[in-house]
Every structure is written in structure tokens, then in C-alpha cells.
Amino acid sequence: MAGRGKTFFTQYDREGRAFMRAQRSSPLRDHRRAFRTQLTVPLKGKKVLDAGCGYGHDLPFYAKRGALVYGTDPSKAMIALARQQCPDVSERLSVQPIQKTSFPDRFFDLVTSIYALHNAPDLQPAFREMHRILKPGGLFLYLVQHPLFVFQRKARQAYHRKETVTFTIPDMRPPCAIRQPAHTFSEYFTPFVLDRFELLAFAEGREAVPMWFLAKLRKR
Numbered sequence: 001m002a003g004r005g006k007t008f009f010t011q012y013d014r015e016g017r018a019f020m021r022a023q024r025s026s027p028l029r030d031h032r033r034a035f036r037t038q039l040t041v042p043l044k045g046k047k048v049l050d051a052g053c054g055y056g057h058d059l060p061f062y063a064k065r066g067a068l069v070y071g072t073d074p075s076k077a078m079i080a081l082a083r084q085q086c087p088d089v090s091e092r093l094s095v096q097p098i099q100k101t102s103f104p105d106r107f108f109d110l111v112t113s114i115y116a117l118h119n120a121p122d123l124q125p126a127f128r129e130m131h132r133i134l135k136p137g138g139l140f141l142y143l144v145q146h147p148l149f150v151f152q153r154k155a156r157q158a159y160h161r162k163e164t165v166t167f168t169i170p171d172m173r174p175p176c177a178i179r180q181p182a183h184t185f186s187e188y189f190t191p192f193v194l195d196r197f198e199l200l201a202f203a204e205g206r207e208a209v210p211m212w213f214l215a216k217l218r219k220r
Contacts, residue, residue: 031212034203035114035143036061038216043067046109049133051098052116056082059089062112070108072096073116099125103133110139115212118144121181123188131196134219140197143214150182152209160184188215196220 044066050058053071055078062069063086070092073079083090096102098113099120111130120126130140151157153165163182189199197217204210 031143031205031214032114035112035141035214038141038201038203038214039112041110041139043110047107049103049108049111051111051113051130052119053082053093054078054116056086056089056093058112058114059086063089067110068092070094070103072098072101074098074119099129101129101133105132106135106138107133108138109135110141113140113142115143115145117142118150118183119180123183124190124192127190127193127196131219136219138219139200140217140219141214142217143212144183144188145180146205146210146213147183147185148209149205149207149211150180154182193217 042065043062046067048062048067048069050062050069050071053059053073054075056071059069059071059082069089071079071082071086071089072094073082074095074097076095079093079095082093086093094102097120098117099122111134117123117126134140147159150165151159153167154161154163156163161182164179165182166177166179169176169178196219198220199215200218201216202213204213
């Protein structure tokens with residue numbers, strides 16, 4: 001499963017630096033504001049993993065709040081950029097997929113993930129891995145493309161059909177084209193997820209067709 005997911009990260013190996021420039025040219029988007037409002041627990045002294053950290057955009061945010069920050073990303077190019085941008089946490093950055101990591105059981109207090117989880121063709125291994133590496137009572141806060149937004153970009157308007165979609169993020173300069181697998185809400189909230197995690201918060205984008213949703217889960 002992890003190997004299949006890696007195919008969607010080759011786009012960041014090729015275009016990582018361009019993606020970083022484009023994202024930095026954009027204002028702080030509503031999705032990131034909404035995400036950060038959910039970080040209500042003190043981070044000082046906590047072990048925090050940014051799963052799918054990309055070029056390291058959010059690593060300093062956690063570090064400045066006293067967290068012991070780790071970052072993973074399947075893209076070698078993105079981790080190389082993150083090490084350049086965030087040298088203070090460089091030794092705790094690694095090339096690893098979200099579905100299978102080398103961390104010990106019950107290691108992290110908090111795992112965050114912004115626009116990364118949805119790149120896994122099969123979400124179940126990713127949720128199992130996050131549950132494994134979180135301490136009891138630990139939090140998993142993730143933000144992904146909204147299934148309705150992705151549905152509208154399908155070649156066939158079949159909600160449950162497995163498909164890879166391509167779309168452009170228009171407010172980046174230059175605009176960036178992204179490829180990713182389509183998912184349904186039921187894939188994010190399986191019996192495993194609802195049994196092993198408590199849902200603490202849920203929010204959606206305010207666009208006419210929401211572009212994103214976030215969920216805050218606590219390991220039972």
C-alpha cells in the first residue's frame with residue numbers, strides 16, 4: 001500500500017521548489033487559520049509529528065511553542081527543502097510515508113497533517129499507523145481535500161468510483177496542478193476510526209463547494 005501511495009508524491013519530487021514558491025506567495029489561507037485554532041493544548045515539551053510536512057511550512061509554528069518537532073514526508077525533495085528551511089529540527093526530519101513509519105509505539109502526543117493524508121490511495125493503513133504511534137489520549141489533527149470538491153473533478157460523476165483527479169490551485173503564483181486519489185467521507189470515518197478514536201472537532205471550508213475539511217481525533 002505504501003508503494004502505491006508514493007506515486008502521488010513524485011509530483012512533489014519534480015516540482016517541490018516551485019510548489020514552495022507558489023505557496024509562499026499566497027496569503028495565509030482560511031484552512032490554515034481554522035487548523036491552528038484547533039491546537040488548543042499546550043505544546044511545550046510535547047512530541048509533535050507533522051506527517052506530510054512538505055517543505056516545512058508549519059514546523060517553526062510548533063517549535064516556537066516549545067514542542068519537540070518531528071516531520072515526515074514521502075518526497076525526498078520536500079524533506080531536503082524542509083531541512084534547509086528548518087535547520088533546528090533537521091535531524092528529526094525523515095523520508096517516510098504516512099502509512100508506515102519507523103517510530104515506536106505510543107511515541108507522540110500530537111500528530112498533525114495538512115493536505116497530505118488524502119494522498120494515500122488506501123486510508124486505512126494510515127489511520128492504523130497514526131493510532132499505533134500516538135500515546136493513549138494523543139491527538140490526531142488532519143486537514144484534507146473535501147470529498148465533494150474532489151467529486152466535482154472526477155471524469156465520471158460517480159462518487160464511490162476509485163479515480164485519480166487533477167486540479168489547479170488558482171490562488172498560488174504560479175498556479176499549481178495537483179494529482180491525487182479521490183476518497184469518500186466513509187473512508188475517513190470507518191468503523192476502525194470511530195472505534196479507536198473520539199471525534200473532538202470537525203470543520204469544513206466556507207466555499208460554495210467546500211475545498212477542505214478537518215477533523216480532530218483523540219486516541220481512545
